[in-house]
Each structure stands twice: as structure tokens, then as C-alpha cells.
Amino acid sequence: xxxxxxDKEIIFKITNAILLIWLIAAMVIATNSLIKMVxxxxxxxxxxxxxxxxxxxxxxxxxxxxxxECEYRYASYKNNLKREDYYEKxxxxxxxxxxxIVGGTLFFINRKKEITKK
Numbered sequence: 001x002x003x004x005x006x007d008k009e010i011i012f013k014i015t016n017a018i019l020l021i022w023l024i025a026a027m028v029i030a031t032n033s034l035i036k037m038v039x040x041x042x043x044x045x046x047x048x049x050x051x052x053x054x055x056x057x058x059x060x061x062x063x064x065x066x067x068x069e070c071e072y073r074y075a076s077y078k079n080n081l082k083r084e085d086y087y088e089k090x091x092x093x094x095x096x097x098x099x100x101i102v103g104g105t106l107f108f109i110n111r112k113k114e115i116t117k118k
Contacts, residue, residue, distance in 0.1 A: 012109065019106045026098035033092035043081060049074045 008016075044052065054070035 016106065016110065019102055019109075023099065023102045023106060026095050026102060030092060030095035030099055033088055033095055036088050037085075037092060044074075044077070046071075046074055049077060053077075 050070055053073065054066065
């Protein structure tokens with residue numbers, strides 16, 4: 001499969017260049033998403049979250065119940081992590097579909113057509 005041979009018309013060369021760039025970008029995005037899914041960011045325990053994040057508003061007099069506020073924010077933090085995982089999976093699946101579709105298109109456009117003799 002030769003993408004840029006002298007025999008091809010200019011439109012096929014341009015199409016092959018666009019599809020090749022698209023394929024490389026889709027592969028980079030898929031690899032990046034896969035790495036992000038395999039290597040998860042560290043998750044705070046409640047005690048770590050309380051020390052790192054809740055200390056800012058515990059000293060403020062406007063906060064009525066700082067412990068409840070900290071628990072609420074920690075629950076929000078955990079839900080946000082789940083949401084990030086979901087969107088990372090969507091990105092991975094979309095980029096894998098892109099790789100398959102664009103790779104298949106490149107293959108079928110550039111395959112050698114067999115001439116059968118009768």
C-alpha cells in the first residue's frame with residue numbers, strides 16, 4: 001500500500017495526507033486516554049482532604065458548621081472523580097473508533113485492486 005505514489009491523482013494524495021494526519025492524531029489521543037485510565041491520579045482519603053482542603057474555610061467565622069461543609073465538599077470531590085473517569089472512557093472509545101474508521105478508510109482507498117483475467 002503506497003499512499004503517495006506518482007501514479008495516484010492529486011485528489012487521492014491530498015485525501016491520503018489528511019487521513020494520515022487524522023489517523024496519527026487519533027492514535028495520540030487514544031494512547032493519551034489509555035495512559036490516563038491506567039495511571040490514575042491519587043485519591044485523597046477524607047482525612048487527607050480535610051487537612052489539605054478544609055483548613056481554608058474552617059477558620060472563617062462565616063462558616064456555620066465547618067465539619068458538614070468539609071464532608072459535603074469531599075463528597076463533591078469524589079463525584080467529580082467519577083465524572084472524570086466517565087469522560088475519559090468516552091474519549092478513549094471515541095478515539096479508538098476514529099482509529100478504526102480512518103485506518104479502514106486509508107486501507108480501502110489504497111488497496112491494490114486485483115484484476116481477474118477470464
